Ligand SMILES: Nc1nc2c(c(=O)[nH]1)N[C@@H](CN(C=O)c1ccc(C(=O)N[C@@H](CCC(=O)O)C(=O)O)cc1)CN2
């Protein structure tokens with residue numbers, strides 16, 4: 001039976017008969033196993049806009065950009081609109097300095113000059129539009145459901161104290177369109193650090209927090225919370241930030257602050273463990289493996305719930321600098337992947353409080 005269906009689908013593919021293929025799929029839908037085979041073909045076959053009515057059990061696609069994913073639902077939705085489109089996104093010009101939130105503070109550097117709208121021309125991508133739970137139009141049997149579900153683009157704040165290479169990786173991913181979010185503001189305790197310089201060169205406002213000792217002016221934690229709220233920040237990303245995040249900010253951004261640490265927590269974390277100090281401690285311990293950890297931030301250094309890790313070898317003759325470079329390379333990839341998942345709302349929380357990242361390819365799997 002499978003062979004018959006397979007060769008029928010191959011023939012249909014060659015004749016590009018989408019409607020007949022849809023009927024075949026509809027027939028195949030009656031049997032779970034055959035349906036899966038036909039859908040695999042359908043997924044490969046589609047290269048034009050097409051509305052295929054899949055009878056029987058519903059498939060709910062989750063809009064995640066180029067890769068399609070299914071989550072099987074027993075809902076009564078009898079069909080799904082499969083739409084391919086090329087698109088070019090034009091973001092409205094970033095607010096000019098005059099339209100930035102009215103922040104009366106010397107501690108917020110607002111770049112001068114006009115901002116060019118960010119334009120990201122999307123390649124041909126297949127968007128799976130599934131019926132949003134709130135859609136009023138109840139689909140009638142056999143009718144195509146057209147209910148685009150869009151995940152809102154997220155607003156990000158990045159905190160740095162140093163060179164900002166992780167910040168740059170995240171910002172570049174946002175500009176090339178792989179990351180469904182924008183870095184709207186940079187926060188630093190060192191206004192002349194490399195990360196702050198990069199922000200200024202890219203038109204990103206820089207906020208000084210906390211102020212340096214002895215400086216007269218500075219933002220209080222509640223001022224910082226107010227400022228981030230005015231920017232409508234959704235998530236805060238610590239990337240080499242070396243100050244303790246105050247409890248006010250933790251409370252205001254519950255389960256919304258991430259940090260990247262250059263060791264496999266809980267090992268080699270906590271007060272005093274930052275930068276090269278971490279890598280020196282790893283080498284001195286004789287550990288054979290290290291790697292970056294990304295975790296949610298709580299009131300203490302490096303004790304928040306772990307979201308993602310990568311492993312790298314520690315070689316017998318490694319210097320701290322060599323190990324740091326190996327770990328940093330993984331950090332750049334890992335942080336971008338994690339923030340992409342965060343912006344696509346693929347982070348879920350297990351009932352015991354452990355955060356997980358739902359796979360982009362298969363929503364039933366976790367990374
Ligand atoms: N509330 C939290 N704040 C911060 C966290 C966190 O997990 N919870 N992570 C740190 C980043 N970090 C490790 O990933 C870290 C940074 C700094 C230190 C540290 O010991 N700092 C020194 C001061 C260093 C300096 O000012 O140059 C210290 O506090 O004595 C440990 C871990 C960011 N904030």
Ligand SMILES: NCC(=O)N[C@@H]1O[C@H](COP(=O)([O-])[O-])[C@@H](O)[C@H]1O
Pocket residue numbers: 160161162163164165166167195239240241260261262273274275278328331
């Ligand atoms: N405990 C915090 C800590 O040590 N963070 C580490 O600081 C470096 C910042 O590099 P970057 O400024 O080039 O992103 C990164 O390696 C990060 O893991």
